[in-house]
Amino acid sequence: STKTTLAGIHFDNCLMNAAGVYCYDASELNQIQNSMAGTFVTKTGTVTPRTGNQVPRYRATHLGSINSMGLPNKGLQYYMDYISQQQKAVPHKTYFQSIAGFNLAEDEYLLAQIQASDFTGVVELNLSCPNVPGKPQIGYDFETVEKILTRVFEVYRGPLGIKLPPYFDIVHFDQMATILNQFPLAFVNSVNSIGNGLIIDSLSERVTIKPKHGFGGIGGDYLKPTALANVHAFYQRLKPSIQIIGTGGIKSGQDAFEHILCGASMVQVGTALHAEGPQIFARLTAELKTIMYQKGYTTLTDFRGKLNYL
Numbered sequence: 001s002t003k004t005t006l007a008g009i010h011f012d013n014c015l016m017n018a019a020g021v022y023c024y025d026a027s028e029l030n031q032i033q034n035s036m037a038g039t040f041v042t043k044t045g046t047v048t049p050r051t052g053n054q055v056p057r058y059r060a061t062h063l064g065s066i067n068s069m070g071l072p073n074k075g076l077q078y079y080m081d082y083i084s085q086q087q088k089a090v091p092h093k094t095y096f097q098s099i100a101g102f103n104l105a106e107d108e109y110l111l112a113q114i115q116a117s118d119f120t121g122v123v124e125l126n127l128s129c130p131n132v133p134g135k136p137q138i139g140y141d142f143e144t145v146e147k148i149l150t151r152v153f154e155v156y157r158g159p160l161g162i163k164l165p166p167y168f169d170i171v172h173f174d175q176m177a178t179i180l181n182q183f184p185l186a187f188v189n190s191v192n193s194i195g196n197g198l199i200i201d202s203l204s205e206r207v208t209i210k211p212k213h214g215f216g217g218i219g220g221d222y223l224k225p226t227a228l229a230n231v232h233a234f235y236q237r238l239k240p241s242i243q244i245i246g247t248g249g250i251k252s253g254q255d256a257f258e259h260i261l262c263g264a265s266m267v268q269v270g271t272a273l274h275a276e277g278p279q280i281f282a283r284l285t286a287e288l289k290t291i292m293y294q295k296g297y298t299t300l301t302d303f304r305g306k307l308n309y310l
C-alpha cells in the first residue's frame with residue numbers, strides 16, 4: 001500500500017496536493033477530498049484575504065510551469081472554518097493548513113488563531129513564497145529563519161513543519177540543517193518553486209506572465225532534479241524526528257517513487273495537478289503501486305531513503 005505516517009498521524013495515501021494548487025476555496029478542496037489524495041493542504045492563508053497579482057499569473061509549458069500568483073487567498077479564517085467542517089464530516093482524516101505571515105508578529109497572530117481553535121491537523125509554515133513584490137523568500141535569510149522558528153515554537157504546540165525554497169549549495173544544506181535540527185519540527189517540505197525564473201515566447205518576443213515583468217516561480221520537470229537533491233540532502237542531515245515531504249516535478253508514479261527513495265514520507269503534486277486535475281491521484285497511486293509490486297515492495301518503508309550510491 002501507499003499509506004504513510006507523518007508527525008505520528010496516519011494517512012491512507014502518501015500523495016496529496018502541493019499548497020497553491022486546487023486548494024483556493026471549498027469547491028477546489030472538496031475536489032481533492034473526493035479524489036484518491038491522502039489529504040489536502042490549503043492555499044497559504046494570510047492574516048487578511050488577498051486578491052494576489054495581476055493576471056495572467058500562471059503559465060504551463062510542456063516541461064512545467066511559471067507562476068507569480070502573489071498569495072491570492074481567502075484569509076486564514078476561511079480555511080480554518082473549512083477544515084473545522086471536514087474534521088467533523090470526515091474525522092478519520094487529518095488536514096494541512098498552510099500559513100504565511102508578512103512579519104514575525106503576523107506569524108505569531110496566525111499561530112495563536114490556530115492554537116485557540118479546534119484544529120487537530122498539521123501546520124505548514126510557508127517560508128518560501130517568491131512572488132510578493134518587495135518581500136524576499138524568507139528561506140534564503142538563514143538568520144531570520146532561526147529567529148522565526150525560535151518564536152514559533154514558543155507560541156505553538158501542535159505539529160508544525162516548514163516549506164522551504166530550493167537550495168543549490170552543499171554548504172547551504174549544512175547550514176540550514178544545523179538550524180532546523182535545533183527545533184521540534186514535524187517535517188520539512190522541499191521544495192517550493194525555483195524563484196524568479198523567466199519563461200518567454202519567441203514568436204511574440206514577450207514574457208508569458210504579467211507580474212514582475214514576467215519573472216516567476218518555476219515548477220514541473222524543470223524542478224525535479226533540484227527537488228530530489230533537496231529532499232535527499234535534508235534526509236541525510238536532519239534528525240530522524242524531522243520527516244521530509246517531497247515536492248517538485250512529480251507527474252508519474254516513478255517520480256513519486258524517486259522522491260520516496262530520496263527520503264520523502266509524503267509527496268505533493270503541484271504543476272501536474274494543475275494540468276491534469278484531481279483525477280491525477282488515481283493514476284499516480286496506481287503507477288506507484290505497480291512499481292512497488294514489480295520491485296517486491298509492500299510498504300513505503302521498504303525503500304524510503306534507501307537510495308544507493310556508486
Ligand code: DHB
Nearest residue numbers: 068069070071128129131
Ligand atoms: C505563491 C507562490 C509560491 O511558490 C508560494 O510558495 C507561495 C505563494 C504565490 O505567489 O501565491
